[in-house]
Amino acid sequence: MDIVEISKVLSNKTRVNILKWLKAPALNFPPHQDIDHFDDGVCVGYIQDKTGLSQSTVSTYLNSMQNVDLVIPTRHGKWTYYRRNEEVIKAYVDALKTEL
Amino acid sequence: MDIVEISKVLSNKTRVNILKWLKAPALNFPPHQDIDHFDDGVCVGYIQDKTGLSQSTVSTYLNSMQNVDLVIPTRHGKWTYYRRNEEVIKAYVDALKTEL
DNA sequence: AAAACATATCTATTTTTTTAGATATATAAA
DNA sequence: TTTATATATCTAAAAAAATAGATATGTTTT
Numbered sequence A, B: 001m002d003i004v005e006i007s008k009v010l011s012n013k014t015r016v017n018i019l020k021w022l023k024a025p026a027l028n029f030p031p032h033q034d035i036d037h038f039d040d041g042v043c044v045g046y047i048q049d050k051t052g053l054s055q056s057t058v059s060t061y062l063n064s065m066q067n068v069d070l071v072i073p074t075r076h077g078k079w080t081y082y083r084r085n086e087e088v089i090k091a092y093v094d095a096l097k098t099e100l
Numbered sequence C: 001a002a003a004a005c006a007t008a009t010c011t012a013t014t015t016t017t018t019t020a021g022a023t024a025t026a027t028a029a030a
Numbered sequence D: 001t002t003t004a005t006a007t008a009t010c011t012a013a014a015a016a017a018a019t020a021g022a023t024a025t026g027t028t029t030t
Helices: A003-010 A013-021 A044-051 A057-067 A088-100 B005-010 B013-021 B045-053 B055-067 B085-099
Strands: A071-076 A079-084 B072-078 B080-083
Touching: A003 A013, A003 A079, A003 A088, A003 B005, A003 B013, A013 A044, A013 A057, A013 B005, A044 A079, A057 A071, A057 A079, A088 B085, B005 B013, B005 B085, B013 B045, B013 B055, B045 B055, B045 B080, B055 B072, B055 B080
Parallel strands: none
Antiparallel strands: A071 A079, B072 B080
8 A cells, every 4th residue: 555656546637537436337337238237347448438538548547546456357258347446545545644 | 625636746755755754843854043943844955855855856846745735835034944734634635535 | 260349458659747957036144 | 245055946858657559368249
């Protein structure tokens, strides 16, 4: 849980937005084709559509978010679903509160 | 209080350290020559010494921190003292907790 | 097995950030 | 009122991040 590394990820509006959107997937994304829940998060394509950025950029963003454990990927067939890692998000905020 | 802009400032180890050091100036810095307290914070020179970076870099850092209101400058003669802005720091952590 | 689809990775370009030296400004001291 | 000191700003170079197109990989469908 590195404050500086996580802050780097959060120093970009799109990446912060992705985290916010993933708080309420049903409100922010259409339903998936293969499953009728968002338990494992949202597929990359939907996130890409919402950002308006290129596929490779969004994939890179999600990878950087995963590298600091802010999100968790799950493969479902040909799709990769990303969901928030609430423990790490909470740990980060708590660390800021005590250390900062 | 812009989460992304403040996160940018916190995405650098030295700037985070400066904020931490300013939490306990008496523990982290020598006493000032003109005054015997740290009520207005710590002068730029002492902060520079502690970072090991150049004068202009540290001045730029402190300016960026001031731009997002993380610190408050006070002029004392030929010195500028910087102290933490606790309200904004708290507001930032609270915003992360609710918005993120 | 080939074609289609979703995502990841590679490569290159543009933009932003980092960093410090040089210079300017403001104050204090001689 | 010149000189010294502290800090800020300007300028430029190097490093890192953003971004997308092209390509690769893995999975499903035909």
